[in-house]
Amino acid sequence: MVEMDGMRMVQTRAILSYIAAKYNLYGKDLKERALIDMYVGGTDDLMGFILMFPFLSAEDKEKQRALIVEKATSRYFPVYEKVLKDHGQDFLVGNNFSWADVHLLEAILMVEEKKSDVLLGFPQLQAFKARISSIPTIKKFLEPGSQRKPVPDDKYVETVRRVLRMYYNIKAN
C-alpha cells in the first residue's frame, strides 16, 4: 500500500503506473507507453517466478532455480538483448530513460542472485546493466544504506507467513 498525493493506493501495477506517469518515465505517447507496458509485463512475469521462491520447499527451490534461469535465458533476456541490439540506443524505449529500464535492471539483478553468470551470452544486457547502474539515482539506490531491501531470508519468510497468515505451502510452477 502506498500513500501518495492524497490517495491510499494498492495493487502494485496501479501504483507503478501512477509513479511512472507522474515522473515522466512512461514514454512520450500511447505507443511508447504500450511498448513500456509490454516490456514491463515480461520482466514482471520473470520476477513472478522469483517472488514465490523463498516460500518453496528446499526440493522445489532447486527446480525453481533451474526454471528461473531457463526462462530468463530462453524467453526474456533474448527479447531485451534484441531490442537493444536492433536500435542501438541506451534505453529500451524512445531513447529515453523509462520504467521499462528500471524494471529490467531490477529483474537482471534478481536473476543474477540466483545464477551469477546468467548474463553470459548477453553482451547488450551486460552493457545495459553497467549503464543503468551508473545513473546517479540508481547508483545511490544500489549502495549500502539505501532503501533497497536484501534478498529474502528465513526471518522474512517467517514474518510474511505470520503477518499474512500464509502458512500453506506454495507449489512450484
Next chain:
Amino acid sequence: MSGKPRLTYLNGRGRMESIRWLLAAAGVEFEEVYLETKEQYDKLIKDGFLLFQQVPLVEIDGMKMVQTRAIMSYIAGKYNLYGKDLKERALIDMYVEGISDLMQMILVFPFSPPDAKEKNLESIKERATNRYFPVFEKVLKQHGQDFLVGNKFSWADVQLIEAILAVEEKVPDVLSGFPQLQVFKTKMSNIPTIKKFLQPGSPRKPPPDAHYVETVLKVFKK
C-alpha cells in the same frame, strides 16, 4: 488489410475475453484468428509474432501487442476509457487490477483437478462476496453515480460487468447482498455496445467446456 484489430487466441475465453469485452464496449470491430493446433502456435513463435512466445496477441495500429494488461491499457487509452487525468487512471487501474485477481481464479478453474473443483468454487464465491464485490458496492453507494470512476463510462466498468457475469455463471445468486451492483449490472448491460455484445452471434465466447480445456492443453503442450 482491413485496419481492424486482429486477435489471435484459442476459440474460447481465457485471457483474451477481457480484451474482446473492452473492444466491443468501445464499439470497435475486430477480426479473430483461432489457434487450434500446436503447429499453428509453434509457427507463430518461429515467425517472430509473439514477443514472449505467448498469446494473447493483438495486432493493432501496426503493433504486434502481447501482454494482456498492456493491450487493454492501450485500448482504454486510445478509446477514452481511461479517465480524464492521472488520478482517475490510478483509480481505474486499482479497480481493474483487483477485479483481475478475481478473474484469475475463474480463469484457472477449468484446469483444476476434479477433486479440487468444489473447494476452488467455494474460494471464488468467498473472494467475490467478501473481498471484491463489497468494494465496488461501496464505491457506487458513496458517490451515487452510474459509473465507477469520474461519472463516466470507463475500462473499470467494463471489467466489473464482465466479472459479475462470470461469477454469476458459477454462483447464480452472488449479487443477492449487493443492491448497487444489481443496478449497475442492469445499467451496463443496457449500454448499446455492451447490449450488442451480450446478444447471440457476437464475438463473446461461451464458458470454457471440456473441449476448450483439451484444446488448450494440446496447443500449449511442451
